[in-house]
Amino acid sequence: MLQKAYNWYSKESVKKAIIEVANNREVVSVxxxxxxGKRPDMLQYPxxxxxxxxxxxxxxxxxxEQWSNxxxxxxxxxxxxxxxxxxxxSVxxxxxxxxxxIAKIVTKTVVEALKDYGVRNYSLKFSGGKGFHIGIPFEALPETINYQPMQKLYPDLQEKITIFIKWYMKDMLKDELIALDSPENLAGRIGKTLNEIIKDDEIDPFKIVNMDIFKSRHLFRLPYSLHESSLLVSLPMKPEDIDKFEKEQALPEKVKVEEKFLIPKAKGxxxxxxxxxxxxxxxHMIEERGELLKIRQFKRVKLIPEMYFPPCIKRILEGMADGKKRSLFILINFLRNMGWDAENIEKRIFEWNEKNYPPLRANYLRSQLRWHFRQADRILAxxxxxxxxxxxxxxxxxLCSELHTQGIKNPISYPIRKIAKVDKLKLKKK
Incomplete structure (x- = not known):
């Protein structure tokens, strides 16, 4: 075993690839x-x-995590x-x-979820054991959030992203698993009973797959490291190669150092x-809690029509070439705050999507709508x-520059003020 490890790590390409990722990370021997081995430790040189x-x-x-020392x-x-x-x-x-x-299906579903949110700067590798690792390098994240430097937001933000992705991909993953095999066989594949993977009379994909929340100083097997038990290589790969990948391809004698892992390709x-x-x-829904109260009271009365929408929303509804997924997020939450019900929102969103170039995938629209409508107890602004x-x-x-000078801080404020003004004029005429 040790001789096999020595032969593998003696390759210059392997040492270079490991050192590239190990830079500024705590690295521990297994x-x-x-x-x-002892902690902390690190690798600086081949x-x-x-x-x-x-x-x-x-x-x-x-x-x-990466560290100054x-x-x-x-x-x-x-x-x-x-x-x-x-x-x-790294996420x-x-x-x-x-x-x-099943591991392949889960990995592809995570990748699709990341792509749905515009993430292209992600990495994928076979773990060397039972499954795969997916990572997003630090450089792909924004530099700050709410004036806080990104490096200080771990592990809280990692946890939020993980829980959000699990929520977002749950229905997609469930559909993929059912397409793979029957519930009984899915349970058998992972050594569980049928009852152990069922929740609310349907399979719960996260009773089949576990996706942990990581805390500080969590470790992962470095790319091109051997697996301590299987002696297979933890092998970076392209997403399109997942389906045809077999573990034998990660035997040290078959591996060439080609793909990279967690090396940034683009920023942000x-x-x-x-x-x-x-x-x-x-x-919480929005910062303007006073406006929120007005919205809740108003939408019990009637739906706010498009003629009252602010210019930015009207422009988005004309169709977008870029920023379509962000636009979808804006529109769904805006329309919900305007008192539109699920049926009208879905109809309007699909009409809007026909004007986009190119349109978003119908499955993506449905998954987003489904997720938002499940939040019946709260409406995001x-x-x-x-x-x-x-x-x-x-x-x-x-497009709304004039409105900003009037103290409008959120698109939902504009229709309320406009309608209030119209109602005031009607009262004067009476």
Whole structure:
């Protein structure tokens, strides 16, 4: 085993690929008896890899987080102390399931969910064991959220993104699993009884698949590391290769170092995902609580027609070439706040989508509508007008420049004020 590991890690391409990802991460050795080496530890140079292997290391696990100096890490550090030395972190998904075909389906569903939110800068690799890892590099995240530097938002934001993606993909994953096999056979594949995967008279995909919430200093197997038990390579790969991938392709003698993992290709393309995850996790609807009260009282009376909508919303309803998914998020929440019911919203959204170039996938529209309508106990507001990630970057902000001078902070405020003005004029005429 040790000789096989030494032969693998002696390859220059392997050492280079591991060091590239290990940079500024805590890296811990794992031995053949699956025990872990001392913490903290790190890899700085290619020679460090062979030195560790000569001391019995089979696998290398690295931290999701990146640090100014990993060797300053200590057990029991307070969050503030960790925040002060954390320089970045990767969004990471590690679906855990015993069946390899199910693992492929889950991985593809996570990837589709990320793509639905505009994320292209993601990485994928075979774990070397039972499944796959999906990661988004730190550079794909926005630099700040609510004036807080992104590096200080771990693990809270990682948790929100994970829970949001699970919620978003739940129905899609359930449909894919049912298409793969019967509920009885799905349970058998993972060593459970049928009752153990059923909730509310239907299968619960997350009783079949586990997707953990990670805390600080969580480790993952580095790309091109061997797996400490199987001795297969933790192999980066392209998403389109998942279906045809077989574990034998990760045998060290068959692997070529080609694909990369968690190496940034572009900046900021996970921004929309972050914004949506935070909006989803939010427990309050809008900042303008006084306006919210008016909306709730008004929408019990009647639906607000489009003639009262602000210019930015009217422009979006004409169809979009860019920013369609952000537009969908805006429109659904705006229309719900305007007193529109589910049937009218769905009809209007599909009419709007026909004007988009190109249109969004119908399945994507339905999944978004379904998710929002399930939030019967609370209605999210559309993002505020000043939100850099929405109206301004979508080139519709300036259409409402006159309204901003009047103190309008959210699109839902405009129809209410306009209707109030009309009602006031009617009273005067009487």
């Amino acid at each position: 031995y053949k008896d699956v025990t872990f 020679a460090d890899i062979l030195q560790a292997v000569s001391e019995g290391t089979i696998a290398f696990h690295g931290s999701i 990993p060797m300053k890490l200590e057990v029991g550090m307070a969050k503030e102390q960790l925040d002060n030395i954390r320089t970045g972190w 990471f998904f590690d679906p855990d399931v015993k069946d390899f075909e 393309d996970a921004q929309f995902l972050v914004v949506e995850a935070l909006d989803w996790a939010s427990k 559309p993002p505020n007008c000043e939100n850099e990630n929405f109206y301004k970057s979508m080139d519709v902000y300036d």
